[in-house]
Amino acid sequence: MSFPLSSRTSDSSLLVAHGWDEGWAAVFEPYAAQGLVPGRVVRVDRGQCDVATADGTVRADTAFVTPHDPLRVVCTGDWAAVDPEGAGDPRYVRACLPRRTAFARSTSSKRSEGQILAANVDHAVIAVSLAVELDLGRIERFLALAWESGAQPIVVLTKADLVPDPVGLSYLVEDVETVAPGVQVLPLSSATGEGVDVLSAVVAGGTTVLLGVSGAGKSTLANALVGEDVMSVQAARDVDGKGRHTTTTRNLFVLPTGGVLIDTPGLRGVGLWDAEAGVGQVFSEIEELARDCRFHDCAHEAEPGCAVAAAIENGTLPVRRLESFRKLMRENQRLVAKTDARLRNEIRKDWKRTMAAGRAAVEFKRNGRLR
CATH class of the missing domain: 3.40.50.300 (P-loop containing nucleotide triphosphate hydrolases)
Structure with missing residues (x-):
């Protein structure tokens, strides 16, 4: 089913120039029924934002769409539902359309x-x-x-x-x-x-x-x-x-x-944010090699039959790439653990098992037997 670029919303060249298409028009239908107008956020500054609408760029307040989650705040690139002209001063952003990316x-x-x-x-x-x-x-x-x-x-x-x-x-x-x-x-x-x-x-x-x-x-x-x-x-x-x-x-x-x-402003820090799939895409050759490892949970360290270690050995995979892969995966895991109680508990259990194994190894070395 196809939709026109606008149904009760403008199909002006200004909106289209900013990326407006049939998909956005379809999603906007409920807001159009409320008399709101579409626009794209071109700049955000301290609770205010500039929004490009069919009638030009307007200044709007974001007080109605300021969530506690910082990942859901109004951002440059968002498509917004804004009060129509004449609705009062200031005009407000009433909602943001679901993001594609x-x-x-x-x-x-x-x-x-x-x-x-x-x-x-x-x-x-x-x-x-x-x-x-x-x-x-x-x-x-x-x-x-x-x-x-x-x-x-x-x-x-x-x-x-x-x-x-x-x-x-x-x-x-x-x-x-x-x-x-x-x-x-x-x-x-x-x-x-x-x-x-x-x-x-x-x-x-x-x-x-x-x-x-x-x-x-x-x-x-x-x-x-x-x-x-x-x-x-x-x-x-x-x-x-x-x-x-x-x-x-x-x-x-x-x-x-x-x-x-x-x-965007220059970034001093480039911290990952739940980017396991992205890390895997960057290091796709390691992901591909890992499929041939003997063990599905291979850590690519000292396990027998490790295809990644073999690639390091024969020079087809640079050591720096594997070290960088490990570093980013560890960083991403720590970040996710801070926001995911279940994963945090699993990491804690793994750590306890590792500590217990270490103590058992020391005991065996000292006494020749396990407890």
């Missing part, structure tokens, strides 16, 4: 809360600066979160003009490709324009979130994609290539080639 990470707080960075995203562009040494572990973290969100990741190696040697640049691309299976890796220079048209074509027609640490060149890239200086830019420090937080909010822009772009 959501990019989330854990916060740095000790409460281990999640933080939603962008909603309803089709592509996650991970900006990595070639002005500094590649941090493959950080790239793997970003990729895990991107895959977990439901978006298609793309790794963009910015400032490619700083690597004039084509051979050296190709080696850097290959290094990143080894940690990004199934992901396009694109060297790009916003200064010279190299690769910008390729990226524009890839992300046209959908919603793209731009991610990376400060100094990765995100704001410069956003300006290049949008075709005008919509974001202010500051130079990165020469000593370490780090930048200052030029972008302080998440902003959504319409792209001239079609689709929209969400620019």
